Amino acid sequence: MIFTQLxxxxxxxxxxQVIQTRYGGVGVLSLLxxxxxxxxxxxxxxxxxxVLLVLLMTQA
Numbered sequence: 001m002i003f004t005q006l007x008x009x010x011x012x013x014x015x016x017q018v019i020q021t022r023y024g025g026v027g028v029l030s031l032l033x034x035x036x037x038x039x040x041x042x043x044x045x046x047x048x049x050x051v052l053l054v055l056l057m058t059q060a
């Protein structure tokens with residue numbers, strides 16, 4: 001159980017670093033919005049974060 005949590009945390013941090021280096025601060029903001037929306041069960045917040053991330057990915 002602890003090993004899977006450790007691996008999940010490492011993968012999450014690695015994904016965040018990739019987004020940050022590739023898309024900058026707006027990419028990190030969009031990931032934070034998605035995470036906050038999922039944790040608080042707020043579809044508006046997670047949708048805004050997802051749209052921002054998709055817009056950044058289609059731009060590059």
